[in-house]
Amino acid sequence: MSVKIRLKRIGRKHKPIYHIVVSDSRSPRDGKFIEKLGTYNPHIDPPSIVLKMENSVSWLMRGAQPTDTVRSIFSKNGVLLKKHLLEGVKKGALTIEECQKKFDTWYKKYKI
Template identity: 45%
Template sequence: MAVRIRLMRMGRRNRPFYRVVAAEASAPRDGKFLEILGYYDPVKEPFEFKVDPEKVKKWLDRGAEPTETVRALLKRTGILKEIQQKKAA
């Protein structure tokens, strides 16, 4: 069972809104997921990205791989660096 931390599209046409979820890699993009970790709203200026760092850390410790987009968002907001520092300490 390969688990990915990825975006799940929501919202309406031309107004996307995404949930950050932990889901099996074989599940469809907007299908079944294991847990909601946060959300991402790219329409707001500046974009809004909120996740629970404890939940993200829990899934990363379990071996979940973030997608490229989620990894970039985590790095951009400093959450990934924060989690890596806690691991090293």
């Protein structure tokens, strides 16, 4: 079974809000899903993004493939960086403390 991390559309007509969900790639866009990872509201300035960081990283480490839009959201929120650093820990290039320190410095620099 191929697992995707993608957007599930909810909300009114012309005012969509999206849930970021993990689902089977064969299920329809607004169909059944495995787990909800967060929400994305593009209609406010700046867009509102609420994520469960640890669950998102966990699914990426298990091999779930994000869609292009979700990949962009994850990149802006540091989920892909966290996954990259944890891969380095798994291979022995970093310790968990170094990983957390690098992520914290990135978070302070690029997140408000």
